[in-house]
């Protein structure tokens with residue numbers, strides 16, 4: 001049976017993807033938060049918080065930020081409970097927080113790629129409303145090059161101690177989106193669950209324009225693993241500022 005995105009994956013997410021998610025956070029959002037600096041009491045909202053990779057790392061950094069995790073999957077957020085001061089089950093296209101309440105809004109491990117261009121614009125608008133003047137939106141984002149190129153038609157198996165995770169990526173040109181399916185096989189080869197995820201990637205200039213329309217200035221965009229920007233990188237890190 002194909003279940004709603006992330007509901008099946010939730011119980012195994014940290015084991016299967018936790019290391020990769022942490023590495024992405026450390027090279028991307030964490031590095032930017034350290035660069036931008038902020039004092040105790042800083043309010044950080046994590047969009048698509050999942051099991052709380054970001055909440056845990058921000059807590060471990062010892063910055064004493066007040067962390068709020070938002071995700072539409074209650075199953076994912078259940079594991080995140082101890083990693084945020086508050087968690088909210090909600091859709092991130094309508095960030096459920098007060099106006100001008102947040103110093104930082106972050107979104108890690110390609111979460112904003114799950115939004116269609118229209119939803120992405122809604123999310124930017126909602127984030128801009130919640131940010132204080134001068135506040136920052138920092139996120140990593142899989143590139144169009146990854147979705148349209150590397151993932152155009154890619155199949156591989158991730159070996160696990162007790163089975164495999166079978167990945168399939170396909171780019172649907174007509175719908176301008178990438179469709180990924182994950183199938184979990186146990187040691188006996190039986191499929192224990194499968195999920196399908198749909199992702200989008202705006203090109204850099206339309207993304208910059210969408211940010212500007214929401215009142216967010218592009219302060220920085222770089223490759224995940226270096227300070228410069230190149231279109232061919234798999235993941236970019238975006239740093240936007242309100243006002």
Ligand SMILES: C[S@@+](CC[C@H](N)C(=O)[O-])C[C@H]1O[C@@H](n2cnc3c(N)ncnc32)[C@H](O)[C@@H]1O
Pocket residue numbers: 005006021047048049050051052053054070071072073076090091092093107108109110111114115
């Ligand atoms: C790739 S996971 C990343 C989780 C976490 N940020 C991390 O770094 O490990 C994407 C998360 O985004 C959530 N998500 C996707 N679209 C969403 C939406 N429109 N509203 C709220 N959450 C969403 C999923 O439920 C999932 O937990």
